[in-house]
Ligand code: SF4
């Protein structure tokens with residue numbers, strides 16, 4: 001499990017759209033972790049969430065550093 005929790009979700013679906021691995025799905029207007037084992041720890045869902053609803057597990061909380069440009 002790399003996403004620890006999703007709380008305070010406002011249902012914008014940005015995390016669902018940003019996840020390259022289809023980990024997150026919507027249940028009505030709330031996001032939930034549907035396929036935790038597929039998470040590649042890219043942090044895109046966390047970065048795109050406008051209300052910081054997604055909390056990563058502590059041991060996975062350092063974003064992968066990507067080359068710039
Ligand atoms: S960290 Fe990346 S792979 Fe994992 S759920 Fe978020 S967007 Fe998807």
Ligand code: SF4
Pocket residue numbers: 006008009010011012013014015016030031045048049050051052053054
């Ligand atoms: S990006 Fe954040 S607020 Fe939007 S659906 Fe995902 S968890 Fe909810």
